[in-house]
Amino acid sequence: MDSNGFHNKDEQELWRSFVSGNDQSLETLYRRYFDELYNYGNKWLNNPSLTQDSIQDLFVKLMRNRSNLTIPDSVKYYLLRSFRSIVLDKLKVNDRMKLMDEPKEHMFQVELCPEEQMIGQEEDKRLQKQLTEAIQQLTPRQREAVFLKYQEGLSYPEIAEMLALSQKATYKLVARAIQTLRTITDSATLIIAFFLYT
Structure with a gap:
């Protein structure tokens, strides 16, 4: 059993x-x-207090529904998926999302974290500018898919289920996002590093 298998087993026991x-x-x-x-919720809400409230809501909901819960294959995925639903509901309730054709497309933001912004000054300022411009070329759904893949380590089937897409569409979504970033930055490694540290 690999380390992920042991980790999942530990989470399932908890x-x-x-x-x-x-x-x-x-x-x-x-x-x-x-x-x-x-980290995930605040990319939608951009409001630390509301994000913390949403996490509390998730765990209160788990407590209330304990008797109906089954053991998920991946606890992490289950928590992220459930939390995403709560966050999207909060956006709707707070009128921060207009319900149009695809409400999931509108809000997800990725920005450089403060630690990343301070690295190296002049050369890194150029790099930060390049990365920020590259990320802005992605759609919110592409940002979220790449974040879930490279920051959260979710599988393509998990991302597909979370975003209500087919696996094929999810592969294409991530591939197009990476291709867009690669075209702008000329460095796949740089792209992945960006998502790992934001």
């Missing part, structure tokens, strides 16, 4: 323990995934 009535197990999952959920 989940099983929570479903069986152990609140400490859910608290452990909360601590493990808070930063990832926050």
